[in-house]
Amino acid sequence: MAPIQYIVEGGHRLSGSIEPSGNKNSALPIIAAALLTEHPVTLENVPRIRDTETLVELIRSVGASAEWTARNTLHIHAKSIRAADLDPELCVRIRASILLAGPLLARCGEVMLPPPGGDVIGRRRLDTHVLALEQLGAKVTATDRLEFRAPKLAGADVFLDEPSVTATENALVAAVAADGVTILRNAASEPHVQDLANFLVALGAKIEGIGTNTMIVYGPATLGEATYRIQPDHIEVGSLIGLAAVTRSPLRITRAGVEHLHSIRMGFERLGIVCRIEGDDLIVPSNQTLKIQDDFGGHVPKLEDQPWPAFPADLMSIAIVTATQCEGVILMFEKMFESRMFFVDKLIAMGARIVLCDPHRAIIAGPSRLHGATMTSPDIRAGMAMLLAAVCAQGTSTINNADQIERGYERIEERLNALGAKIKRVPERKG
């Protein structure tokens, strides 16, 4: 299949309402965790994106049936599954293939996982996964693949060496099947971790401390069937806030999941973008000051990412593009991934005033008038950030490798065009 290219005519104002898709990073662990029960599971509001389609192929390959019964409804039945050798080519397409470790270990007693893939945004550690599953009773061997074996999982008091999102998810799923009580300390608490935990509870698991950094799991649970709705994607909501701000457009983001937006709204407020809440809708008015808020005493402010409930790493690229349209100076500090900021060279080529201090820190002085350019998306979020830059730039931009954007955002060109954007989605042309 030829890679996808977006051709974007910039400079148009947008307006209207848009509903975020279901959270990609919830859907992935939940699809994997559906393998834990031999009863049928129906998942609603599943984003129909490349990452979920790939994981669906992977769970079919171990014997589960998985059918899309509506555009965003997935019916999974893992009546009997086998820890078959997983296809390395499918596994390397997504980071989330590592999420099969917990459920397959619990169900089959062993799993052989080829290396996972995912965004190339810096080193992606697997150590926390190994640490957690070993403490729950698994023997782990690493060759050209990771082999986990545990004829029996046993509850344990587990302290994670860092609050890794996917490692917490693997440990949580394994703990539900383990014999006895598990305490997961220094656990990640992102909205998607909470979503997975709530799904497991819907299946019959007993979990305390959901949404905190200490979860207590009473295993082994007797699991049944469930119908579960994936929560809205807070990263997509943040991306849409940035989009509205850089195009100075009024936008209503419906069913936005406002209870999870505190740190995201605070981050954008530092850039002079203030949103309003009406019920579960988030309104981004068009009359924003777009003035970066200095720290007390007139000092240069900083926006940094951290594990939840702080500002999320997956919104850093969006925040950087947004800051190029705001008046003032700000330090952006990306603490988690060492390659996520390199895309700023493209923004600089488009006219942004950015100093990349080192792989983790960039100083942005705005506002800058951006002009169209040709660029290549290196990862989901940088790709979406480039799309924001292209939509607000003067002239036409081309974004190659837009498939990366589509790993995380469903029908994004169609949905943004409905708001007034001018994005053409075509097969990439060489040269």
Ligand SMILES: CC(=O)N[C@H]1[C@@H](OP(=O)(O)OP(=O)(O)OC[C@H]2O[C@@H](n3ccc(=O)[nH]c3=O)[C@H](O)[C@@H]2O)O[C@H](CO)[C@@H](O)[C@@H]1O
């Ligand atoms: C499928 C999925 O859900 N992917 C998400 C998941 O990836 P993933 O689960 O792979 O990310 P991790 O939480 O394991 O870690 C991300 C990076 O942050 C570093 N780290 C982590 C915790 C910490 O306190 N300090 C620290 O520096 C890790 O060493 C690693 O380099 O979480 C990331 C961090 O929110 C998101 O970017 C990814 O979109």
Ligand SMILES: C=C(OP(=O)(O)O)C(=O)O
């Ligand atoms: C980094 C991301 O995804 P993944 O972990 O699946 O590569 C992301 O969603 O921004």
